[in-house]
Amino acid sequence: GESVGLHLPTLSVQEGDNSIINCAYSNSASDYFIWYKQESGKGPQFIIDIRSNMDKRQGQRVTVLLNKTVKHLSLQIAATQPGDSAVYFCAEKPSGYSTLTFGKGTMLLVSP
Amino acid sequence: KAGVTQTPRYLIKTRGQQVTLSCSPISGHRSVSWYQQTPGQGLQFLFEYFSETQRNKGNFPGRFSGRQFSNSRSEMNVSTLELGDSALYLCASSLQGSNYGYTFGSGTRLTVV
Numbered sequence: 495g496e497s498v499g500l501h502l503p504t505l506s507v508q509e510g511d512n513s514i515i516n517c518a519y520s521n522s523a524s525d526y527f528i529w530y531k532q533e534s535g536k537g538p539q540f541i542i543d544i545r546s547n548m549d550k551r552q553g554q555r556v557t558v559l560l561n562k563t564v565k566h567l568s569l570q571i572a573a574t575q576p577g578d579s580a581v582y583f584c585a586e587k588p589s590g591y592s593t594l595t596f597g598k599g600t601m602l603l604v605s606p
Numbered sequence: 607k608a609g610v611t612q613t614p615r616y617l618i619k620t621r622g623q624q625v626t627l628s629c630s631p632i633s634g635h636r637s638v639s640w641y642q643q644t645p646g647q648g649l650q651f652l653f654e655y656f657s658e659t660q661r662n663k664g665n666f667p668g669r670f671s672g673r674q675f676s677n678s679r680s681e682m683n684v685s686t687l688e689l690g691d692s693a694l695y696l697c698a699s700s701l702q703g704s705n706y707g708y709t710f711g712s713g714t715r716l717t718v719v
Contacts, residue, residue, distance in 0.1 A: 528707065537610075537696050537710035538649075583649065585708075593639060593662045593709060594698075596649035 496530075504583060513571040515600045517584030521571060524586035526560045528594065529558060529569045532581045541569070541582075570600075579604045608633065609667075610699050610711035618717045624685040627714045631678050635659030638680040639708065640672060652695075653654040655680050687718045 507513050525546040530538035543599065544551045544558045544567075551558050557570040567584050581601050585594040611630040619625050633636050639662075640652040651664040655674035672682040678699075684691055694715050696706040 503618055529711070535712075537612075537712045540707050540709060590657070592637060592649075592700075593651050593654055593663065593664075595651070596641075598648050 502599050502601045504603060506603045506605065507574050508575055509574060509604055509606050512570050513574045513602060513604075515569045515571075515575075515582050515602065517567040517569075517597045517600075519567055519584065519586045520595065520598070521586060521588050522562075523588045523590075524595075526587040526590040527558070527560060527567055527586075528585045529556075529567075530583045530585060530596075531578075531580045532583065538583060559584070571604050574602075574604050576604045576606055578602060610697055610709050612695075612697050612711035612714050614714060615647060615712065616715045616717075618719060619687050621687055621718055623687050624683060625687060626681055626683045627695055627697075627715060627716070629680045629697030629699075630709060631680070631684075632709055633699075635699035635701055635709075636678055637700045638674055638678065639698045639700075640680070640682050641696045641698065642666075642714070643696055644692075649696070652682065683714075689718050691719045692716060 529541040530542045532538045542553045542556050542558050544560050549560050555572045559568045581599045583599045584597045613628045619633045637656045639654040641649050643649045653672050654662040658674045669685045674680045696713045698710045700708045
């Protein structure tokens with residue numbers, strides 16, 4: 495498949511480890527945030543979202559943390575598996591708008 | 607239910623030609639957004655349509671245009687193609703385009719030669 499990004503920050507972990515992927519967002523007026531996973535040759539796949547009135551949200555094996563004070567978002571993946579290997583993007587949506595602004599992405603490599 | 611469908615999956619065009627890409631959103635979704643993805647620039651917003659009206663537009667030249675039909679299907683057109691237009695073009699649909707999950711299609715890989 496085609497590469498979705500060159501020179502992306504890369505996080506390499508061992509299978510079974512917990513992974514933390516970080517994202518600094520740009521707009522203090524953003525009220526909705528999404529994490530996407532993109533595998534080679536595919537479109538971004540929704541993982542989890544969070545609204546600005548929350549600071550933590552949990553899904554299956556994933557947790558998103560939002561720190562509005564420092565405009566920081568993180569995605570925690572528990573017990574990382576080789577199938578989690580992909581590029582992960584955070585996206586923000588400013589209040590009153592309906593478009594997403596994406597971060598540059600982080601490549602997660604999980605070795606067995 | 608069916609996801610977001612983009613056609614064609616791959617396209618090769620010559621500089622100066624024009625191209626039309628198609629996106630069928632999830633049934634019931636009325637908002638369709640288009641993004642361009644390149645290795646250098648990442649994912650960049652092109653435009654968003656809601657109920658056949660362009661609601662937002664990104665910072666792209668006028669060669670990039672789009673439209674939405676009454677059944678919410680959307681097309682985007684790029685005229686006078688340039689080599690730099692080579693990219694993965696992604697379409698995302700959502701219920702209303704506001705604080706709801708945006709679901710992406712697999713994209714159309716456009717190569718301009």
